[in-house]
Amino acid sequence: MKPQLSPRLAWELKLALRYKIGFIGTGNLAQAMIKGLIENKVVEPTQIYGCNRSPGKLQKTVETFRINSCSNAEDLIETCDIVVLAMKPQDLPGAIDPLAASFNENQIVISLAAGITLRMLEKKLSQTRIIRLMPNTPSLISRGVIGYVANDDDSSLEAIIEDMFNPLGYVLKVEDEDQFEALTVSCSSGTGFVFELMMYWQDWIEERGFPPDVARKMTVETFLGASLLASQSNQSSLEDLLAKVTSKKGITAAGLQSMRELEIERALRYSFEKAALRNQELAKDT
Template sequence: MKIGFIGCGNMAKAMIGGVIKNKVVEAGDILVSAASQRTLETVSEELKVNTTLNNAEVAEKSDVLVLAVKPYLYEKVIKEIASKMDEKKLVISIAPGKTLEWLQEQFGGMLKVKLVRTMPNTPALVGEGMTGVCYNEYVTENDREAAGRIFDGFGKYEVVAESMMDAVVSVSGSSPAYVFMFIEAMADAAVADGMPRAQAYKFAAQSVLGSARMVLELGKHPGELKDMVCSPGGTTIEAVRVLEERGMRSAVIEAMKACTDKARGV
């Protein structure tokens, strides 16, 4: 299997690194294009993959093609590569807001392109990504397995209805930013109480990491896990009381609703 990447930003690098690490394919079976030779030289040095400045070449030589450019460039890039496409190739999109129907239209209505729409997130950079995935009707079971091996390379993935993809944007695609803000705020508070900043970040980040693993691995409701920490009349319930008083839950819900609306173009 030959895999091509058009675009090589952080997300593409995370995907490529995972694919190589998990031996989905060898580095020599990956072809990457980018807008500048300097970027390609860096990618070639870091990941040992093949590179080119020609997007059409990537499309022509790939069995699986990942479109990893910014969303506003999709229409332009697809026009460049459309003549090199056929109905055997699998195309993976990582752009928010670009529907399967829109992607099919860009390739031309007569060509039955096998399309996979995804929404990964930046924790893919450390192998802990979460990716929402949906397929069009031309994607076979073998195609799904091949795509799944790629997604497994940099984290976890779940198949969702396409109507849920905008919700995926808010709950996982954008949510690392919310978590980073939470970690930063906790660290700031610890610094205010006298803890060195580097140590504060480590305490806060490890607490978030450990708490997330408890949700995923223990199978308990988050509310039950929260109650396990809150002793009667203790320090934790006092902190929870203040968070509730300041509207933490409501703020998160409203922020995510705004994120989903933005993804939908509302």
């Protein structure tokens, strides 16, 4: 068990919300997170710091969001209470290994790097609290699923993470790396799987004579409508909702029967497992 946040720091972090957050790497995801934090007034731009390998992206981020710029990661680590590792997984060891000793025990480190496990991060940064966090791309429009796993059960830490990421969507803490993998596959890769299904939908509609833009709209609205209906009927199971659109020997029933004969569920499960295996391979490679 890591030492608890000191009462003073916990107070500063949670109640005064005056903590300083630093992003090492100001690429796509970091910018989306910074936007969410500022637009939703979780923190002021003056509480956010950034550094980036190439100066152009940092300059653009600083100009767009009016955050503070650090000339290097070491300065950022020295300044910030929360450090977000927002580089690609293959860049993480090179960025962090030389600076590991610069982190202190009250700091919170949030890693966004896919495939780098909590245990691997703990080996590098044994003195800090570490969060592994996985947002999916709908976080860009505040409809994400943001899962995290922590190396510490401190409830003040959980409160901080929820405060920070609620503006980006549904935040949930998972229990271990296995669950983290399930969340990565089903929600992050899952967003891609849903797009693939939507492409099949649109193609079929177009083959029936609709122009692409109309077919796209019909597809998107069908997925959106079904999702919103499910979201707003949370007393009903998905089976109940399906039963409501399926009458015996009707049109939907005929289509569903065929989907079951073709074992669509088995094909999807197989794809999920393949994605999970790839996640494990990436972890080994890194």
